[in-house]
Amino acid sequence: MTSPxxxxxxxxxxxLGFAFLYLPIVILVIFSFNASQLxxxxxxxxxxxxxxxxxxxQLMDAAWMTAQVAAASAAFATxxxxxxxxxxxxxxxxxxxxxFSGLVYAPIVMxxxxxxxxxxxxxxxxxxxxxxxxxxxxxxxxxxGFVAVVVQSRLVTFDRSLEEAAADLGxxxxxxxxxxxLPIIAxxxxxxxxxxxTLSLDDLVLASFTTGPGSTxxxxxxxxxxxxxxxxxxNAISTLMIAAVTVLVIAASLATKRSASAH
Amino acid sequence: xxxxxxPSRGAFAPWDEPAARPLVVFExxxxxxxxxxxxxxxxxxxxxxxFFALLGPSGCGKSTLMRMLAGFETPSAGRVLLAxxxxxxxxxxxxxxxxxxxSYALFPHMSVEKNIAFGLEMDGRPRDEVGARVAEALxxxxxxxxxxxxxxxxxxxxxxxxxxxxxxxxxxKLLLLDEPLGALDRKLREETQFELMALQERxxxxxxxxTHDQDEAMTxxxxxxxxxxxxxxxxxxxxxxxxxxxxxHVAGFxxxxxxxxxxxxxxxxxxxxxxxxxxxxxxxxxxxxxxxGQAVAVAWRPEKTxxxxxxxxxxxxxxxxxxxxxxxxxxxxxxxxxxxxxxxRLKAAVANAARSVERPLGxxxxxxxxxxxxxxxxxxx
Numbered sequence: 001m002t003s004p005x006x007x008x009x010x011x012x013x014x015x016l017g018f019a020f021l022y023l024p025i026v027i028l029v030i031f032s033f034n035a036s037q038l039x040x041x042x043x044x045x046x047x048x049x050x051x052x053x054x055x056x057x058q059l060m061d062a063a064w065m066t067a068q069v070a071a072a073s074a075a076f077a078t079x080x081x082x083x084x085x086x087x088x089x090x091x092x093x094x095x096x097x098x099x100f101s102g103l104v105y106a107p108i109v110m111x112x113x114x115x116x117x118x119x120x121x122x123x124x125x126x127x128x129x130x131x132x133x134x135x136x137x138x139x140x141x142x143x144x145g146f147v148a149v150v151v152q153s154r155l156v157t158f159d160r161s162l163e164e165a166a167a168d169l170g171x172x173x174x175x176x177x178x179x180x181x182l183p184i185i186a187x188x189x190x191x192x193x194x195x196x197x198t199l200s201l202d203d204l205v206l207a208s209f210t211t212g213p214g215s216t217x218x219x220x221x222x223x224x225x226x227x228x229x230x231x232x233x234x235n236a237i238s239t240l241m242i243a244a245v246t247v248l249v250i251a252a253s254l255a256t257k258r259s260a261s262a263h
Numbered sequence: 264x265x266x267x268x269x270p271s272r273g274a275f276a277p278w279d280e281p282a283a284r285p286l287v288v289f290e291x292x293x294x295x296x297x298x299x300x301x302x303x304x305x306x307x308x309x310x311x312x313x314f315f316a317l318l319g320p321s322g323c324g325k326s327t328l329m330r331m332l333a334g335f336e337t338p339s340a341g342r343v344l345l346a347x348x349x350x351x352x353x354x355x356x357x358x359x360x361x362x363x364x365x366s367y368a369l370f371p372h373m374s375v376e377k378n379i380a381f382g383l384e385m386d387g388r389p390r391d392e393v394g395a396r397v398a399e400a401l402x403x404x405x406x407x408x409x410x411x412x413x414x415x416x417x418x419x420x421x422x423x424x425x426x427x428x429x430x431x432x433x434x435x436k437l438l439l440l441d442e443p444l445g446a447l448d449r450k451l452r453e454e455t456q457f458e459l460m461a462l463q464e465r466x467x468x469x470x471x472x473x474t475h476d477q478d479e480a481m482t483x484x485x486x487x488x489x490x491x492x493x494x495x496x497x498x499x500x501x502x503x504x505x506x507x508x509x510x511x512h513v514a515g516f517x518x519x520x521x522x523x524x525x526x527x528x529x530x531x532x533x534x535x536x537x538x539x540x541x542x543x544x545x546x547x548x549x550x551x552x553x554x555x556g557q558a559v560a561v562a563w564r565p566e567k568t569x570x571x572x573x574x575x576x577x578x579x580x581x582x583x584x585x586x587x588x589x590x591x592x593x594x595x596x597x598x599x600x601x602x603x604x605x606x607x608r609l610k611a612a613v614a615n616a617a618r619s620v621e622r623p624l625g626x627x628x629x630x631x632x633x634x635x636x637x638x639x640x641x642x643x644x
Contacts, residue, residue, distance in 0.1 A: 159366060161366050162368050164355070164362075164368065165364055166370070167335075167354070167355040167356045168333055168355050168356070168358075168360075169381050169429070169433065170356050170382055170386050171381075171385045180370060
């Protein structure tokens with residue numbers, strides 16, 4: 001049994017830990033409802049900054065761009081990542097498997113600055129105009145490894161006899177995949193998509209390297225505005241981003257949980 | 264163990280007819296997984312309407328043999344023929360063979376009805392035909408009321424029936440059953456055994472069953488192939504396998520047996536005398552020809568052994584072995600005596616034909632075991 005004293009200690013540690021993690025965010029959220037023009041002085045509760053960001057053309061354009069990039073890159077990463085996961089779990093003995101799995105996971109651990117720089121060099125040397133598609137490709141490169149990890153963890157526990165049974169009943173390999181395999185791993189694929197979407201939404205570094213004029217993402221816009229001074233509008237848009245990311249992460253974890261329990 | 268009662272199959276024995284053409288033929292089939300050989304140069308013929316059992320301990324290659332038939336494994340050497348056609352290069356989805364999986368492999372995201380309909384839908388059958396045949400299959404396995412359930416809402420026995428209905432609904436020439444009753448409890452297993460037999464007979468299909476359960480094989484099969492380390496030790500009807508096992512492995516694997524090693528000391532046609540640690544034993548009708556001095560084993564079934572007190576008389580012509588009772592296993596229907604004889608422990612099983620509360624013999628008592636010469640088996644391999 002734990003003594004009241006050690007329980008108190010646990011509670012304190014937990015509180016401090018959470019405070020360390022979330023206090024800055026809480027402060028940001030609180031100040032997004034600040035009526036005052038001055039960021040650090042509380043001037044009463046107001047939602048005026050939320051109303052004013054709708055009028056801020058630059059912010060709204062950046063937000064729309066970010067959403068498009070996130071959707072396109074997550075879709076691309078989901079397809080590539082799922083295929084990679086299938087290859088890694090199904091063809092256990094192919095040549096160069098270790099190298100391949102290393103290559104899939106490398107972007108996860110690679111410093112983003114390096115990934116960004118190398119992609120920039122690639123796009124420049126190929127003479128590709130930087131913009132929406134280069135950011136999208138960069139994000140997909142970075143996030144498909146995460147999708148592969150999520151989908152692979154589901155495939156490891158997948159009962160292969162389900163696919164054999166389907167083939168035995170006359171399903172072609174394509175029918176087996178679309179009628180049996182994909183529906184069963186769908187929650188993991190959805191979780192992978194949501195994760196990729198969130199990561200793309202958050203990214204500043206890769207976007208800074210690979211974007212071009214006219215395709216500024218929201219994190220880039222926020223970053224450049226903050227350098228000129230924090231405005232309450234930035235707090236408001238940041239709060240909205242936090243909300244979006246929270247919803248997506250919760251959705252992703254629910255999907256993962258469903259995929260783990262569905263058997 | 265005596266072979267359990269089975270419904271009469273009449274004079275069904277196509278394997279004895281030279282003109283009969285087998286449905287399935289394994290021709291010198293070898294399957295290697297890396298350095299390991301799962302099936303080794305195996306030849307086997309299975310006939311139409313047979314209920315054929317592949318019996319053996321796990322790892323003997325029986326499942327691999329079945330998976331080669333279904334198309335999930337490719338032979339490393341040799342040929343597999345179905346109705347005279349070489350199956351090489353034919354993927355699973357075009358083979359006219361269906362399989363019932365050990366895990367049942369029911370699709371978790373589909374209802375019972377959808378599971379059963381899957382095979383027919385893959386064949387592109389019209390919708391009303393699919394509906395009618397699924398309904399018929401559900402009736403066949405007595406699951407009419409559960410069409411809309413998902414697999415996880417079913418009991419083990421119900422899942423087994425869905426798996427069976429799904430495998431049968433396409434009316435395959437050949438149904439493969441991989442340990443179909445392994446996950447059921449004992450009582451349900453026995454019921455299902457007879458249901459499967461009745462179904463097979465009624466539909467006139469050919470069943471191949473993989474099992475490690477000798478009772479299951481003995482009960483259901485027309486013929487059994489006893490497998491050992493990737494080879495077939497013996498193929499025969501259940502009575503042949505039980506009463507005339509070809510090898511020590513088969514004798515020991517099917518039922519209980521007393522086995523005594525020895526050397527041939529006398530040979531007179533099929534009448535062979537063997538010198539053993541428990542004395543000279545004379546086998547009346549040896550299946551293999553042997554020479555004097557050859558190392559062999561003599562075996563007999565516990566239930567073909569008489570056990571009497573040391574002082575009692577025994578009719579002439581029987582082999583008599585003296586020993587002491589070590590242990591008594593009372594099983595209700597019969598009693599098994601474990602008798603120590605010069606370092607060996609032999610078994611005698613006595614049917615408790617009369618109702619008696621007292622045991623006629625006690626442990627430590629000196630007894631005589633008597634076996635008729637025609638109950639003795641000579642095992643060379």
